[in-house]
Amino acid sequence: MTTWQGWHRFATTDPPAPPQPDAPPRSRDERLAYHSAFVTIRTPAISQLATQVRTLMILGRHQQTTARPSLIVTGPAAAGKTTALLNVGRACHLAHTRQNPTPPGSAHTAVPVAYVLVPPGATAKTLITEFARYLAIPVTTRMTQTQITDAVCHTYTHAGVHLVLIDEIHRLNPRTTTGAQTADLIKDLTERLPATFVYAGINLPDTPLFTGVRGAQLAGRATLIDCGPLPARHGTRHPFRDVITDIENALDLHHHRPGTLPRHAPYLHQRTAGRIGSLTRLIRQAAVTAICDGTERITKTALAAVKLDHLAEQHRRPTRRH
Incomplete structure (x- = not known):
């Protein structure tokens, strides 16, 4: 995108679209490609x-x-x-x-x-x-x-x-x-x-x-x-959980239950330190795994099995007590 031709192609190509209720189901390869690119979550x-x-x-x-x-x-x-x-x-x-x-x-x-x-x-x-x-x-x-x-x-x-x-x-x-x-x-x-x-x-x-x-x-x-980490709570609002809900609503999995990921907001916040990049990568990787292994849903166990970027993994590691 650091040339005009590349930028023009990026700007004029339709971004990935979440699944539509009335649209025919997408193939396995199409869904894998979709979760690889994914939608932009409006933070x-x-x-x-x-x-x-x-x-x-x-x-x-x-x-x-x-x-x-x-x-x-x-x-x-x-x-x-x-x-x-x-x-x-x-x-x-x-x-x-x-x-x-x-x-x-x-x-x-x-x-x-x-x-x-x-x-x-x-x-x-x-x-x-x-x-x-x-x-x-x-x-x-x-x-x-x-x-x-x-x-x-x-x-x-x-x-x-x-x-x-x-x-x-x-x-x-x-x-x-x-x-x-x-x-x-x-x-x-x-x-x-x-x-x-x-x-x-x-x-x-x-x-x-x-x-x-x-x-x-x-x-x-x-x-x-x-663009600092999103807080788990800001006044009466829960901005991190709201972003998780938006990400979950954009998933294209056959058996995932809506509301599962927002319930794990405290775990996801601790796991990613509130960083949006780490959060989207975690959920996208779990979604790709769910498609590949046929479970078609994301659980806390599935999230825990994903190894994230080094920065997030360092934050995840518990501090030793002396």
């Missing part, structure tokens, strides 16, 4: 991000003199940050193309969204080259960073990019020379491109991105969206 963070992106894009639409306000999606690993980023990007892409359809016979399609990954050990030049690669802007080894940046700004503006998504932003360290230059490049792009920028990364407030002069500039312009 509180996704809803908040969608609202904030829509608002900031309107606020920044006519802003010309300074960098537009931006958003930062942060949280621990396996918290659903990239999922939230991609979900909002797809919604923005589809909304823009619905409102601005390509004229018949036109060879120029709208490019409302750009999605860029910060490469490991990023320098300003390698990052701007990633921006160029997204829209297949020709880059030669002889081109300077300034020349590539000028080409990117010209092409992105001409293509009508309104939303720039930058993932893995925690890879930047402004305390180093190359990291500082890369952070300055991003600031330059926010001032030159008529677009709203959304960044995503792991535990960003605890990184050097929020320290020093550059960190103060970023913190002063960006709104923070926390």
Whole structure:
């Protein structure tokens, strides 16, 4: 998805759909493929991000003199940050193309969204080259960073990019020379491109991105969206259990009893530490196993048999008492 062709294919391909009551049953292979891809569960963070992106894009639409306000999606690993980023990007892409359809016979399609990954050990030049690669802007080894940046700004503006998504932003360290230059490049792009920028990364407030002069500039312009673990209870609501219910309702198993998984919410919260990524992986793996072994249902025993990511398994391990 870090090229326009890949992003366009992702944004315009219908996401997996849960089973419909009146539809004919799907085959075993179809159901295995469905649980592998699965639906996007709309978490509180996704809803908040969608609202904030829509608002900031309107606020920044006519802003010309300074960098537009931006958003930062942060949280621990396996918290659903990239999922939230991609979900909002797809919604923005589809909304823009619905409102601005390509004229018949036109060879120029709208490019409302750009999605860029910060490469490991990023320098300003390698990052701007990633921006160029997204829209297949020709880059030669002889081109300077300034020349590539000028080409990117010209092409992105001409293509009508309104939303720039930058993932893995925690890879930047402004305390180093190359990291500082890369952070300055991003600031330059926010001032030159008529677009709203959304960044995503792991535990960003605890990184050097929020320290020093550059960190103060970023913190002063960006709104923070926390994709932290969901609490088991928030006031009178049970947000984690509500997400489990949504996941269960999307399952395509022949003999699973509705309400089984929400009853195990305390166990699932302890098992995953409230991380959405770990939760969906746990239930999807159990669903695939249930199809393969013919039980067609998920029980607590089946959930306990699934080995999760190392982070979740560490949390699951009981603390020794001395």
